[in-house]
Amino acid sequence: MKILKFGGKSLANGKGIEAVINIIENKVKNREDITVVLSARGNATDELEEILDKAVKNQEYQGQLEAFKEYQASDFSGVDFTKEFETLDKLFEGVSLLGDYSKRIKDQILSQGEVISAKLITQILKEKNIKAHFTDSRELIITDGQFGDAQPLDKLSKENVINHFQKYNGDTVNIVTGFIASNTKNETTTLGRNGSNYTASLLANYLEAEELQSFTHVNGIYTANPDLVPEAKKIEKLSFTEANELAYFGANILHAKTIIPLIEKNIPLRILNTFDHENQGTLITGEASEKGIKSLSVLENVALINLEGRGLLGRVGVDARIFKALANKNISVSIISQGSSERGIGFVVEADKAKEAKSILEQEFESDFYKRDVSGITIEEAVSVISIIGQDLSTFHKPYNALIKNQVVPLLFNNTVTGKNVSLVVRKEQLHRALNVIHGEIFEISKKINVAIFGHGLVGGTLVDQILKSREQIESRKKIKLNIFAIANSSKILLNANGVDQNWKNDITKKGVSYTINEVIKFADDNHLENLIAIDNTASQKFTENYISLVESGFDLVSSNKVANTLSFDFYKKIRIKLEENQKQYLYETNVGAGLPLIDTIKLLHLSGENITRIKGVFSGSLSYLFNTFSVEERPFSEVLQEAIDKGYTEPDPREDLCGNDVGRKLLILARELDLSNEFEDINIHNLIPEPLRKGESKEFLEKLTELDKVYEKVKQEQNPDHVLRYIGDLWGDLSQEKGNLDVKLVSVPKSSALGQVKGSDSIFEIYTESYGDQPIVIQGAGAGAAVTARGVFGDILRLAERG
Structure with a gap:
């Protein structure tokens, strides 16, 4: 025999009912021996609780009750629900009059x-000529006297089940009510929320079923809740x-008590989708599966x-006092963590029991408050618990570091004795992000990087096109999924959480909206x-005034804009302090030398303790x-300059x-990479424009180029033989002091020198260090162009x- 259990969403009006009937009908046609266990339809249990809550407060509930009846009976005129x-009606009226109800009454209502x-x-099955028998589980499952979360009495229950199925067997399909039972006084009890699964597993155990098939609205158990991840x-x-x-640890597709009866008889459990007959679902058996992290579960x-x-x-016995006091009032505790320097204990309870738990503990530790041994008992209400099932603590640093990088700081965490499961308490508003971050780190899927491009x-346009063209290859090779969720200019922004596509230029024109940086952060x-x-x-x-807000809101920064690094030294330091405080990074390799690896090289040399004595170059x-x-x-000169203008070099x-x-700004950026506190005003800049031509409109200047x-x-003719002109930046002096000397000037150098051999629009940088002496480190290559600069930004x- 197979036990089929259908959940509430599977039994909703319309496609739900149709799918359930089809599944049962097909199994009967295939001569499978089945028993069916059902939950309440749709959201019936929640609705009945809502109506009960209104009735006890003497609020108007009749409208919602009539809507409940209408939903349950609509399109099914052949079924009599009068009783x-x-x-x-009778129970709700009584609750409304008394303004109170017992757990016994609540169980009667929910049943x-x-x-x-x-x-x-x-x-419905009978109308299709299928032999079906309505089976009230209150006649089968006998429990203790605890209402709301009753415990079955196995011996009595098993006898009832076996006797019933000896009477109704063969080609009869028993349709059994899940969730509900009765005590020895024949009073209705319930098995706790999600108890229909428990009913099904008890029947599977007593009848030694071949398999328990639990039909839900999803294809099985996932590595995380697909609605959240x-x-x-x-x-x-x-x-x-x-x-x-x-x-x-909270997987809502399973009930903790469901598993135990199945383990006792080694009965497989298969989680299936009512609406997808082709999917084989998730199979749960006694066989050990491959080791490793299996899933993320959430307790809300x-x-x-x-x-x-x-x-x-x-102090000895503090823990025992806490848990004993709470246990005496039936309050269950989970996810416990203890501090050491200042004695502190944190633990998780059900949200609706939190205030009661605090009150109980305040009474228990009343004398300790008086002695000031206890400084406070506080409640954090808006929290959720994430459990990483199968997480080895030795590798937990990866997801933990990723959470911190994304500004999700767990309030508490612990691991099981085996060290194979880790649980985190996070703020509820951070749950969704936390799950995606952890999931991306621990499973072999692509890590999603969400990019906002300003300009x-x-x-900027070249960069967008480069990313869109390369992202599939990067995901395949690097397991990094680049998602451009925002593209903005000075007035409009295009936002798409799932990422822009090749039509972004047209979309930003048609769909772009005005924005502030705070709206981007909120998005x-x-x-x-x-x-x-x-x-x-x-x-x-x-x-650049937005940089600090972005950093504080969890963004790393990449910039081809040189301005931020060349404003006041105070602003320069302020950004670095904010980056450190928020554990964010700021990369700007293209600020000097476009796509050349200059800044990284200088940073590495400086960090390693190498004494850089001079940097100069084109x-x-x-x-x-x-x-x-x-x-x-x-x-x-004017003809060559016009050619450079025409080619878009200037x-x-x-x-x-x-x-x-x-050039001065670029030189200043390098100086500050060496921890020099120079300001822009410290740079000696040779302005190549004669004084009379420095003012006026651009058009007027272009008309006077021949001047x-x-x-x-004259400058060219006054050079020494075999020399050429180069416009350079030069950082020199005792660079171990607070400031260096910064010169930007036109010089004449031998053709045979490194500077003299530069061709086209290349840039060249000579880095002199104490260790390398007179032989500089030379970095040379394309120093201009949108494609080169965009590729450098892409690299950052x-x-x-x-790194993340």
């Missing part, structure tokens, strides 16, 4: 949901031990209680996005092209390049993704 509905469900399915995967097979752990509707007191340090001009929070990175591809000083790809070409070709107003400020020819032809994103 059940009259029972409900009607299962009775209605079983009567309905029995009648979209990346969750179905588990094909579990052992009873693992299933028991999952049930204990819980509260965390903390008891603290310096005077309790080293989609040449560099990330509301959608529980983890592993956040903000990319600044603007050239805006105003946008910092600007635009000016590199200008003077490389002018130095070797017999052409006027800014639209080339004075922004020629004034030297851009530069005499100036630079991937570095952050892999």
Whole structure:
């Protein structure tokens, strides 16, 4: 025989009822020997509790009760629910008049949901000429006298079940009410919430069934709740031990008590989807499955209680007093953690028992409060418990560090004696993000990186296209899933929690909305996005004012915008302090040298204790092209400059390049990487623009380019033989002091030197150190261009993704 159990969602009106009937009908046609156990239909139990709550408060409940009846009876005119509905009317009326009810009355009320469900399915099957027998489990399962969570009396119950099935067997399908039972006085009791599973497993045990099939609305047990973790995967097979752990730690698809009767007789349990007949579900057996982490379970509707007191340090018996006092009032405790320096005990109880638990403990420790041995008993109400089933404590640092990186700080955690399960208490508003972060770390799935890109001009737009083009390959190779959830310019933003696609340019025009940075942060929070990175591809000083808010809200930063690193030294240090406080990172390799690995190299040398004595080089790809070409070709300076403008090497107003400020900012960034406290005002900058041409509109300047020819032809002619012109940045002096010397200037260098051999728009950097002496470390390559810069930003994103 197989026991089939159907949950409330499977029995909802419409497709639910149809699917359940089809499953039973097909098994009967295939001559399978089956017994069916049913929950109340839809949300019947919750609705009855809500109506009860209204009735006891003397609130209007009749409307909701009539709606309940309508739902249960609609489309099923052939079934007579008069007895059940009259029972409900009578009980609710009595509760309303008295303003009170007992657990016995509550069990009588809640039992009607299962009775209605079983009567309905029995009648529908009979109408299809299937022999079905309505079986009231109150005549089978006998329990102790505890209402609300009764315990079965096995000997009596087993005798009743065996006798019943000897009478109704063969081709008769018994349709059994789950959840409900009766005590020895023939009073209705219930087996606790989700007790229908327990009813089914008891029948399986007593009848020594071949298999228990539990039909739900999902395809089985998953590595996490798919509603909370979209990346969750179905588990094909579990052992009873693992299933028991999952049930204990809150997997709502299982009932902790369900497993035990099955273990006793080694009866397999299969979790199946009522609405997907092709899926084989999750099979739970006595066989040990492969080792490793199996699932994340969640306990909600819980509260965390903390008891603290310096005077309790080293005091024997404090724990026993806590748990005994609570046990005497039937309050169960789970997830316990103790402090050591200042005596503290934290533990989890059901949310609706938290205030009562606090009151009990205040009475128990009244004298300790008076002596000031106990300093306080507090309740954290909005919390949830995440349990990682199968988590070895030796590898727990990975998910824990990922949580901290995403600004989820567990309030409490503990592990089992075996060291194979770890439980965390987190704030309820962080539950969704915490689950996704942990799941991404411990299962072999791609780690999701959520990216917001501010600025989609040449560099930003190229970056978006590079990411969209490469993300599938990166996910396949690196197990990193890049998700661009925001693209913004100065006025509009395109937001999509599931990521933008190749139509982003058109979408931002049509669907873009105005925004503030706080709205972007809220969007990330509301959608529980983890592993956040903000990319600044603007050239805006105003946008840098958002950096600290972003960092405090859990974003790492990547920037091609040089402004933040060249503002006041106080601001520079403030950002670093905030980064450290929030354990976030800020990468900006493209601030100097576009995609060249310059800043990382200097950081590594400086961190290792290498004494850097000088850094000099050609910092600007635009000016590199200008003077490389002018130095070797017999052409006027204005003609070469116009060519650089036409090729897009310079800014639209080339004075922004020629004034030297851009090179100065880059040089200042390198100085600050060496912990020098220089300000921009400390830089000696040779402005390449003659004084009369520095003011006025860009158009006027472009019309007067030929006025530069005499100036630079003279400079060119005054050089020594075999020399060329280079516009360089030079950081020098005693760099172990508070400040260094920073010069930006036009120099003449031998053609044969490293600086003299630079071609095209390449940049070159010479790093002199104490160890390397006169032989500098040379870094050379493309120093300009949207594609190169975007690729450098892309590299910073991937570095952050892999470090996290």
